[in-house]
Amino acid sequence: MTKVIEADKGFKVWWHLTRPHTLTASFVPVLLGTAIALAVNYETINFGLFFAMLLASMLIQAATNMFNEYYDYKLGLDNEHSVGIGGTIVRHGVAPKTIMGIALTFYFLAMLLGFYICAMTSWWLVVVGLVCMLIGFLYTGGPYPIAYSPFGELVSGAVMGMGIVLIAFFIQTRDVTLEAVLISVPSMILVGAIMLSNNIRDILGDTEGGRKTMAILVGRRNAVTILAAFFIVSYVWIIGLVVIGDLTPWALLVFLSAKKPIEAVKLFRAKEKPLEVMPAMKYTAQTNTIFGFLLAIGLLASYLFY
Numbered sequence: 001m002t003k004v005i006e007a008d009k010g011f012k013v014w015w016h017l018t019r020p021h022t023l024t025a026s027f028v029p030v031l032l033g034t035a036i037a038l039a040v041n042y043e044t045i046n047f048g049l050f051f052a053m054l055l056a057s058m059l060i061q062a063a064t065n066m067f068n069e070y071y072d073y074k075l076g077l078d079n080e081h082s083v084g085i086g087g088t089i090v091r092h093g094v095a096p097k098t099i100m101g102i103a104l105t106f107y108f109l110a111m112l113l114g115f116y117i118c119a120m121t122s123w124w125l126v127v128v129g130l131v132c133m134l135i136g137f138l139y140t141g142g143p144y145p146i147a148y149s150p151f152g153e154l155v156s157g158a159v160m161g162m163g164i165v166l167i168a169f170f171i172q173t174r175d176v177t178l179e180a181v182l183i184s185v186p187s188m189i190l191v192g193a194i195m196l197s198n199n200i201r202d203i204l205g206d207t208e209g210g211r212k213t214m215a216i217l218v219g220r221r222n223a224v225t226i227l228a229a230f231f232i233v234s235y236v237w238i239i240g241l242v243v244i245g246d247l248t249p250w251a252l253l254v255f256l257s258a259k260k261p262i263e264a265v266k267l268f269r270a271k272e273k274p275l276e277v278m279p280a281m282k283y284t285a286q287t288n289t290i291f292g293f294l295l296a297i298g299l300l301a302s303y304l305f306y
Contacts, residue, residue: 024285025160025191026061028292030054032187032299033168036180039299041173049120049171056113056129057164059106064136066103068147070096071140107133121171128167135159148211152199157192179246186234186254186295190288193230193261197284200224200268201277224268227284231261234291248306250298257290 030053038045073096114129135155139146146155165184166176199206199215200223207216215223238254241247264283271277 023058023061024289024292025156025194026057026164027054028289029161029164029184029187029191030057030168031296032184032292033165033180034172035296035299036165036183037169037172039303040177040179040183041175042303045172046120049117050168052113052117053164053168053171056110056117059110059113060133060136061160063103063106063110064139066099066106067137068140070099070103071145107136117171121174125167125171128163132159132163147195148206148213150212150214150217153192153195153214156195157188157190161188161191182241182246183295183299186237187288187292189230189234189237190291193227193234193284194281194288196223196227196230197264197268197281200227201274201281205274220272224265227268228261228265231265231287238295247298248302250301250305251295253294253298253301254291256294257287260284260287260290 030050034045034050110133111129114125118125118129135146136159138144139152139156140148146152162181162184165187166180169180169184170176196215199213200220203213203215203220203223206213214226218226235255235258238247238251242249242251260283264280264287267280267283268277271280
């Protein structure tokens with residue numbers, strides 16, 4: 001099945017394999033967790049640990065996407081007409097074992113970075129890191145893939161959204177506080193929203209493939225309503241933290257991103273075909289990115305001016 005990829009398209013092919021629109025779900029939580037450490041605990045940032053954590057998270061996310069590519073192909077869910085995939089196997093003829101090899105290499109590199117982080121902080125993080133990597137594999141691999149169940153949004157949000165924020169916070173402060181947990185909640189919700197938007201787009205193909213995602217179980221209309229609720233809760237949560245004093249009014253900068261989720265929900269309600277709703281997925285991913293950056297900026301402003 002393997003064929004030669006045209007040289008002038010080679011990089012683009014491999015770049016699409018990482019599914020770059022999902023990588024925000026890995027680097028924004030690291031940035032946010034570090035910003036929380038600075039604003040809440042007034043810690044000096046160790047940039048070596050920050051960049052090691054950032055790269056390790058992105059490697060794990062990219063590897064998870066490759067596991068997804070591999071197992072969706074093996075289960076017959078992907079073909080050359082599938083929307084939103086890397087397409088290196090079904091469109092460009094790359095051998096599945098090559099995809100798996102790259103994914104495992106990325107995991108190995110992430111483990112090396114993880115050992116550095118543990119050596120500088122706590123070896124208890126070995127357990128945490130291995131659990132995160134196992135979940136990344138089991139998301140589409142193993143006998144009961146998480147992505148094929150109603151729990152994909154919950155697991156991805158808890159691990160990539162909240163978990164990475166708290167790990168990034170811990171490696172800077174050697175602690176995990178209730179305040180950090182509360183501030184990480186919108187990140188957890190918005191990462192889950194990225195996965196939900198993906199499942200809304202793929203609802204027809206996933207149904208044919210035998211998946212039982214949340215979007216399939218509740219129906220498309222209800223799934224879009226849940227997505228809208230995810231967005232609303234994320235913004236209202238920030239207001240609540242400002243009201244109780246856990247965040248300063250600088251955190252309200254996140255509302256500058258409010259147009260993106262509104263556009264996403266509008267498009268999902270107006271269109272149904274996968275290609276037509278691709279921009280809605282883009283808006284959802286952009287919401288996670290811009291929201292996280294603005295919250296980090298608000299935390300930095302709090303650190304500097306309060």
